[in-house]
Every structure is written in C-alpha cells, then in structure tokens.
Amino acid sequence: MRMGFPDPKRTRSATDKFTKERTYVRNLTLLDLEACVALEEAAFITSERCPRETFSYRLKVCPELCFGIFTIRRNKEYLLGHAIATKTLSPSVTESSMAVATPRHSPHNPAGPTIALHSFAIQPTHQGRYLGTTLLQEYIRRMIMGGCVQRIALIARDRLAGFYERFGFRCRGVSSVKFGGGEWMDLVLDF
Template identity: 40%
Template sequence: MSDQSNYNPSDDPINGLKPLSNGDGFSLPIASHDGLRSHDFSEAIMANGLPLEETDEDDDDEEVDEDYVAVDHDDLNEYPYWLRRPPVRQRSKLDDLYPFVQVLTESNVDDCVLVEEAFPEQERCSREKFIYRLGRCPELCLGLFTLPILSEDEPKPRPTLVGHIIATRTASPYVTDKAMELPADWQTNRSTMVDGEIVGHDETGRSIAIHSLAVLREHQGKHVGSTLMKAYIQRIREAAIADRIVIIAHDHLVPFYQSFGFENRGPSKCQFGGGGWTDLVLEFSAE
C-alpha cells in the first residue's frame, strides 16, 4: 500500500491538536477499513520538536557530558582528545530503528491489529474497535514507527509501526468496562448511553483512558514501550486537554507505570479480559 499524492492528512490538526512527528518528509499511506507493555527508557525520539526529558538511568551520562575543558585558541593542537572524543552515550537498540512518533489514523488499522498480537488473545483490541477508536479520537492515539536510513537511489518504504498507544475519553476517574466497550450503534450514533454512562468514547470526558500500550514482539526489550509512554504523557500534559490519564494493568506491570508517575489506586472493578486488573491514575490537575 502506498500514497502517491503529496498530501498527508496526518499533517492537519486533529481536534485542535497538531500531529506529533519527527519523521518529516515521510507520508503514511491511506488505506480503507478493509485494507507490551514493556519496561523501557530512551531519549531517541522528539516530542513537539523538543527532546524527551532524560530518565534517571541517563543521569550519570549527563554528568559526564558536562565535563568540558576551556581551551585557548593558541593551544588547540595540545588538546586533541577533548576536541575529538566521541559522544559518551552508547548507541541503543532503539537508535537502530531510526524511530519517530506519529498520530495514528484509520489508515493504520491493519498495523495496529498486528502490534496488538503482543497481548493474550482475550485482552486484544478487536479490528472493529480499532476502526472505531482511530476514527472517533485519533488525536489520542500515538504510534512509534521505524524507517531505516536510505541512500538517494532507494525508494521510500512504508514506515513500520513498532508500538502504539490507543486511548479514548471517559468521564470516570478510572477505566470502566463501559469505557472499554464498543457501542452497538457506533456506526450510526455519535454517542451511546447505557445505565447513565457513556459507552466507549465520551467526547466530554476529562480522563484519557489508555486501552492499549503494545509493542511488536520482535522489538520488545528495545526501550520502545517506555519511550512511547513518555512521549504520550508529555504530549497530553502540554496540550492541557485532560485532567488525568488512567489505565488498568496486571500486578507485575504496576511498577512500570508508577515509574512514570501513575498512582496505584487498588484493584479495578473492570472485568475486561477476565479481570484481575489494578487501577492506575496519573493526575495533571494537582501538578
């Protein structure tokens, strides 16, 4: 699949948010509807034109980078080491992907279905849900893509989606089963309410409910998940479009989300995928 035109719809503002990307010059193709969460840290991508904040793991490298020496112009030849030494930070596995982040659209449904296979089958988002969520609130869905460096005579390949975050809005301070559901009449009605609660995406909700943070199996362990989460949090915080981000996770992943500032609010009432979840909340209003 390829897009032969010069127009890239991902360049247009979506619901007041400018698409986020540092992959300028590459267009994502438009396709029809038919057509790990991992504990990682990285500084390899850019968010809103600014480098991501360093994590604690990189603090030592930052201190070393500040080790400069003042050199008089007359003595330049006496300091070849200081002037020529390579960067201290070691190249990571994520660097080898040449990653960039981009808002997702309905053209990425097939890519998202493939990435979602990282989860157990009962916990995966269905293709129909991807169509609904990417069509209804694409500004809340972010992907990390890889595109290798090419020589001038090589054709541009289609970027590969390595990891994604899929989310909707909810009025609840936690993820609920109704927020996770697909409205039965989503193709004909903009909003569906059952028992006093909006089913699926609630356009007026002040909580961003993350339904999926997934990474292709072959790229897990390369700092993709945490890099993507870090970029996503920074984007939502700077846009000031919500009071909080909420998510559910199994117990072994609670420390991962706590490392980003999420608070453990105890067992979740959500029974999606068989239950056994923990509620986690990252509040913006208190910052």
C-alpha cells in the same frame, strides 16, 4: 491499559541503540488500522486483544488520543508500538469506557476529563529496547500540552504496575473491570 513489553531500567532517546534505527512518534489514523490489529495479535493473548471494530471506532472518533512509535526500513513505515485511548467522564477505566460502540452507546466522551488508555503495546521482536518508555513519555507530554484533560487512567497486570509508577501513575488497587478475565490494577496519573 494493557501493556505488552518488559520493564525498562532507564530512559533512552528515540534512537534505538540496539538496531541504530531512527524511531518517531505520530498520531495514528484509520490507515494504521491493520498494523494496529497485527500488533495487538502479536502482543496479547486472545482474551486480552482489542477487536478490530473497536480499533476502527477509536481511530475514527478520537485519533488525537492514539499514537504509534514507528521506524522506516527500505522506504516503508513500520509500527513498533501503539497507545490507543478514548476520553471518559469516569476518573478511571470502566467497563463502559472499554465497551464496543453501538448506536445507543459511545464509549468515547469528548467532554471527559480522563484519558482512558486502553491498549499500550510494543512489537514482541522489539521489546526491551526502551521503545515503550519513549512512547509513554511522549504520550504523557503531548496530553499535558493539550491541556484539556485532568488525568490518564489505565488498567495493567500487577507485574507491570511498577513500570507505570515510574512515570507518576498511582496504583489505586484492583480494578472492577473484568475484561480479559479481570484481575487488573487501576492506575492513574493526575496532572
């Protein structure tokens, strides 16, 4: 998983103390596609962005694994951050689990015991407000409550590994995934 926000020092509630906005977490749907693409473009460099087609596939095939953190302003909902995932048979994120779907290959395997968390991002204008902590805590809680997986796996830059380790993820070394130039760390949270 790639992450587009700085490391928080402590957990906050879902109410952002900086802006006094109420935030909430909900499943993403295809109606959120454009907001997810815009967030990805704002949070990541070009080589690390998820393509629109891949977002569309993930939101169609496994929306139960995709969540966003939102706020409402002037009766309009705004996506502040997202967590986008698929299931895989592998115990870690692989090139195959990140691949674009084709008629011969479906990267999502509903029987997989591992959630491959591919994109985790917070709007740059809202970073540092503990929204990432709120979203990740809620994501982990919901996946554990679902009871149908054994772990969450992700890839992250070395400088961000400590953030995930605070949630119980264990760093398993350098990932073999070459997406975005490689040099990712494998992180896994076993339930």
